[in-house]
Amino acid sequence: xxxxxxxxxxxxxxxxxxxxxxxxxxxxxxxxxxxxxxxxxxxxxxxxxxxxxxxxxxxxxxxxxxxxxxxxxxxxxxxxxxxxxxxxxxxxxxxxxxxxxxxxxxxxxxxxxxxxxxxxxxxxxxxxxxxxxxxxxxxxxxxxxxxxxxxxxxxxxxxxxxxxxxxxxxxxxxxxxxxxxxxxxxxxxxxxxxxxxxxxxxxxxxxxxxxxxxxxxxxxxxxxxxxxxxxxxxxxxxxxxxxxxxxxxxxxxxxxxxxxxxxxxxxxxxxxxxxxxxxxxxxxxxxxxxxxxxxxxxxxxxxxxxxxxxxxxxxxxxxxxxxxxxxxxxxxxxxxxxxxxxxxxxxxxxxxxxxxxxxxxxxxxxxxxxxxxxxxxxxxxxxxxxxxxxxxxxxxxxxxxxxxxxxxxxxxxxxxxxxxxxxxxxxxxxxxxxxxxxxxxxxxxxxxxxxxxxxxxxxxxxxxxxxxxxxxxxxxxxxxxxxxxxxxxxxxxxxxxxxxxxxxxxxxxxxxxxxxxxxxxxxxxxxxxxxxxxxxxxxxxxxxxxxxxxxxxxxxxxxxxxxxxxxxxx
Amino acid sequence: xxxxxxxxxxxxxxxxxxxxxxxxxxxxxx
Numbered sequence: 001x002x003x004x005x006x007x008x009x010x011x012x013x014x015x016x017x018x019x020x021x022x023x024x025x026x027x028x029x030x031x032x033x034x035x036x037x038x039x040x041x042x043x044x045x046x047x048x049x050x051x052x053x054x055x056x057x058x059x060x061x062x063x064x065x066x067x068x069x070x071x072x073x074x075x076x077x078x079x080x081x082x083x084x085x086x087x088x089x090x091x092x093x094x095x096x097x098x099x100x101x102x103x104x105x106x107x108x109x110x111x112x113x114x115x116x117x118x119x120x121x122x123x124x125x126x127x128x129x130x131x132x133x134x135x136x137x138x139x140x141x142x143x144x145x146x147x148x149x150x151x152x153x154x155x156x157x158x159x160x161x162x163x164x165x166x167x168x169x170x171x172x173x174x175x176x177x178x179x180x181x182x183x184x185x186x187x188x189x190x191x192x193x194x195x196x197x198x199x200x201x202x203x204x205x206x207x208x209x210x211x212x213x214x215x216x217x218x219x220x221x222x223x224x225x226x227x228x229x230x231x232x233x234x235x236x237x238x239x240x241x242x243x244x245x246x247x248x249x250x251x252x253x254x255x256x257x258x259x260x261x262x263x264x265x266x267x268x269x270x271x272x273x274x275x276x277x278x279x280x281x282x283x284x285x286x287x288x289x290x291x292x293x294x295x296x297x298x299x300x301x302x303x304x305x306x307x308x309x310x311x312x313x314x315x316x317x318x319x320x321x322x323x324x325x326x327x328x329x330x331x332x333x334x335x336x337x338x339x340x341x342x343x344x345x346x347x348x349x350x351x352x353x354x355x356x357x358x359x360x361x362x363x364x365x366x367x368x369x370x371x372x373x374x375x376x377x378x379x380x381x382x383x384x385x386x387x388x389x390x391x392x393x394x395x396x397x398x399x400x401x402x403x404x405x406x407x408x409x410x411x412x413x414x415x416x417x418x419x420x421x422x423x424x425x426x427x428x429x430x431x432x433x434x435x436x437x438x439x440x441x442x443x444x445x446x447x448x449x450x451x452x453x454x455x456x457x458x459x460x461x462x463x464x465x466x467x468x469x470x471x472x473x474x475x476x477x478x479x480x481x482x483x484x485x486x487x488x489x490x491x492x493x494x495x496x497x498x499x500x501x502x503x504x505x506x507x508x509x510x511x512x513x514x515x516x517x518x519x520x521x522x523x524x525x526x527x528x529x530x531x532x533x534x535x536x537x538x539x540x541x542x543x544x545x546x547x548x549x550x551x552x553x554x555x556x557x558x559x560x561x562x563x564x565x566x567x568x569x570x
Numbered sequence: 571x572x573x574x575x576x577x578x579x580x581x582x583x584x585x586x587x588x589x590x591x592x593x594x595x596x597x598x599x600x
Contacts, residue, residue, distance in 0.1 A: 065594045073587040080580050101576035109583060417600050495579070502583065506590045514597040 004333035007255065008301065011337065015259045015266060022263065023270025023282075029178045030151040030171060031275060037178045044173050051169065058164035061517020064152050065510055067168040068145060072112055072506070075138065079108035082134045091129035093202035094217075099125065106494035106501075111135055113505035114142035114377060116228070116235030116348055116480035117497060119489040123217040123239055128200055135235055136224045140184075143231030143264075144175035146379030149509045150268060151175070153386060154275045156516035157407055160524040165517050179264070180231060187226035190256055195249035198222040221247060229260035232377040234348030234480040242338075242351040243327055254330050254351060258338050265345045265375035268382050276407075281535035285385060288540045292374045292547070296340045296364045303360040304336040309570060325356025336361060343368035346377030348480025355459075355467065355485045359570075362466055362483070363563035369477035370555045371547055372426065377478060380505075383512040385543075388550075389534065390419040390515060392543040396532055405532060409519040422511035426476055427554035429500045433472035434558060436496070438465065451490040458485040462569065466562035471497065476504040 028035050048055050059067065082089070087098035099107060103119055110117040111134065122131065148171035155166040192198050203215040221237040225247055228235055242248035248257055269289065273282025307318030321332030330338075335352035342349055343365045354365055368374060373384040393411050397404025404411040437456075440447070445454030457464035463485075470483035475497045482488070488497070525531075533539060 062594055062598060066591065069587055069590050069594070073584065076583050076587070077580065080576070080583070084576050101572055101579050104576060105579040105583065414600055418597055498579075499582075499586070502586045506586075507593060510590060510594055510597065514594070 002333075004331045005301070007251065007331075008297070008333050008337045011255050011258050011334075012262075012297075015262045018259070019263055019266035020270050022267040023272075024274045026179060026267055026271040027154075027274035029174050030154060030166075030271070035178065037182065040177045044177055047173055048169070053167075053169045055167060055170045057167050059167055060163055061152070061156070061165050061513055061520075064165055064168045064517070065513055068149060068509070069506065071141075071172075072145065075112050075141065076108060079112060079134045079138060080104055082130055083108055086127045086130045089127065089129050091132075091200070092127035093200075094124075094127075096124055096127050102491045102494035102498075103489060106498040108134070109498045109501045110480065111138035111233075111235065112142060113478050113501050114139075114146060114231070114233055114346070114380070115475065115478040115501050115505070116233045117475055117482070117501065118235055118239075118480070119494055119497075121239030122237050128219055131224060131237065132220055136227060139224070139227045139231050139233040139235065140176055140180055141172075143180055143227070143233060143378045144172050146377055146383075146509070147175040147179070147264075147268070148172040148379070149513055150379035150382055152513055153383065153516040154272060156513075156520040157272075158276055159520045160408075161522065162520050165513070165520060180227060183230050183260075183263075184223070184226040187230060187256060187260055188222045191222040191225055191253055194253040194256075195246070196222040196225060196253065197246055216246075218246065225257070226260070228349060229257050229347065230264060232261065232265060232345045232347040232381075234342065234346075236349060240350075242349050243353070245327075245329075248327075248330075248351055250329060251331075251334070254334055254338070257349070257351075258334070258341055261338075261341045261345055261347045261349070262375065264378045265381050268379060269375070272382065278407075278535060284535050284537070284540045285382075285389075285543075287537075288544050288547075289374045289385070292371070292544070293340065293344055296344070296368055296374070297337055300336040300340050300357075300361045300364050301333050303358045303364075304332045306358075308358060322356075322358055325353030327351065339365055340368060342481055343477075343479060344374040344376070346372065346381060346477055346479050348474065350481050353484060354470070354481060355463075355483045359563040359567035362470075363559060363567070365481075366466070366470060366473055366559060366563065367551065367555070369473045369479050370426070370430070371551050372477045372479075373547060380478070380509060384508060386512045386516070387419050387422050387508075388543055388547050390415055391423065391550075392539065392546045393532065393534065394419075395546065396539065396542055400532070402530065402532065405525060406519065406534060408524045408527060408531075409522045410525065411519070415515045415518060418511050418515050422508050423550060425507055426504065429476040429504050430469070430472045430555075431558060433475070433496055433500055434465075434469045437468045437472075437492075440492070441468075449490060449492065451487045453492075456487045456493075458487075462562055462566040466566065469558055469562050472500060475500040478505050 083104045151171035152165040197218040238244040273279040305321040308322040394404045440453045467486040
């Protein structure tokens with residue numbers, strides 16, 4: 001095995017080894033058991049007192065969701081004002097201007113919803129105040145929102161019969177103080193040691209070897225990059241994200257960043273097992289997710305290391321693989337692995353240009369986001385998987401002629417209606433958005449907008465279609481990575497993606513929390529020999545089949561028009 | 571003009587949240 005492949009295997013194995021104890025720790029935190037971070041309790045009590053929160057309050061699922069929505073709505077208003085007026089606010093040594101209204105709309109929603117889709121370049125589009133006070137702040141609180149929602153579902157699944165699912169604010173605060181903050185501090189220190197800047201000074205003027213004058217952007221990057229990875233946020237400090245030599249200086253920082261992307265999403269699966277004392281269930285879920293993930297990783301690594309056939313036809317040797325759009329310090333294998341890790345986990349940070357990857361890799365990255373449940377984003381990935389479990393339980397029940405049950409609770413028409421709506425929302429938003437943009441591009445290419453639809457795409461044909469499909473897929477999956485090659489900083493893309501982002505964030509949180517809350521209220525039915533076990537390999541295969549069939553039926557036509565057509569047409 | 575457009579877009583975002591509150595209530599009765 002070559003060194004690059006060894007690096008990929010090491011990243012995966014080390015992450016799993018760390019995810020198991022972290023999952024055990026997180027389960028203890030959410031159950032209120034004693035943990036080594038209890039010394040932070042006074043800080044948490046202070047925050048509860050400042051916010052007027054009663055941490056002992058047990059919330060119904062409706063109250064839990066209203067608390068979640070209200071706090072997010074307040075952040076939307078706060079972030080909007082900050083970004084729109086950032087040009088006249090302090091901590092702006094480079095004199096960057098305020099954002100336009102549509103870019104403000106897109107950016108604030110993007111960060112509130114944990115997506116971090118960026119239609120601006122950090123060096124010139126943000127100030128230090130908004131990088132820290134809006135972007136980094138939202139990277140903590142949006143990640144904690146997803147984790148708190150999942151913690152509520154853990155509680156609901158554990159209850160024999162209850163009308164409450166815990167306290168949103170307690171889960172939310174603890175997700176930050178007990179998980180995100182300690183891990184971010186450790187990772188930020190490693191990044192600083194690796195060469196990532198952490199300063200409030202402005203650009204550094206220097207003369208290049210060729211004699212040209214350049215101003216090199218820097219700033220308080222390390223702190224933001226740590227939470228960007230751990231919170232599956234993905235929004236870069238610099239425009240080219242983790243391909244930038246100051247954001248991701250070397251192979252070691254690349255390894256740490258990749259592991260940070262996967263760590264908490266994996267841990268939350270194990271935390272479910274420890275919380276419910278059903279480790280076998282957690283391993284079943286983890287197994288299904290990992291099989292899908294590994295198939296994607298292996299296929300992408302093979303595609304990228306084989307080189308680009310178009311370049312090979314020019315007689316150019318590609319011993320390092322397909323290196324267009326990739327960093328030589330990272331290599332094709334680690335870039336391919338990152339590409340799948342970032343799209344699987346709803347992270348969205350990139351260390352290579354996805355637009356330049358081979359069609360098979362582009363296809364798998366798109367499919368990864370379309371499934372959006374192979375580990376998934378912090379908290380929300382497992383919520384998405386929970387919806388697939390509900391559907392698999394229902395179908396399995398119908399197949400064997402029994403009333404479907406999940407962990408002793410009957411799954412009935414109300415839960416299935418919600419699960420169906422949530423499942424259909426994701427393809428609906430992606431396909432309607434792509435269809436609308438394609439229609440405008442073809443039939444109204446000359447509309448007198450700042451950027452005419454005819455000038456949106458850098459690439460014609462199937463690849464151009466993939467660029468538009470990727471943008472809406474990334475938005476709807478709350479991923480935030482860009483295929484790029486798309487002129488997206490204009491009114492149409494900013495507003496349409498903003499609407500897709502907000503709808504695809506909160507409805508898929510409301511749905512699973514509502515289902516879990518409704519199930520928790522039902523009478524518990526003790527397990528018997530006739531109970532459908534959800535912690536078996538058979539049920540794991542069933543869930544995998546549900547995920548595959550839903551994705552294939554929803555997205556195959558669109559994928560056929562984009563990356564698949566590109567692959568077969570060369 | 572820019573401020574007016576910004577206010578309209580902020581209102582659009584707030585309307586989305588009103589929709590989410592409605593959905594939360596709706597899922598209780600679905």
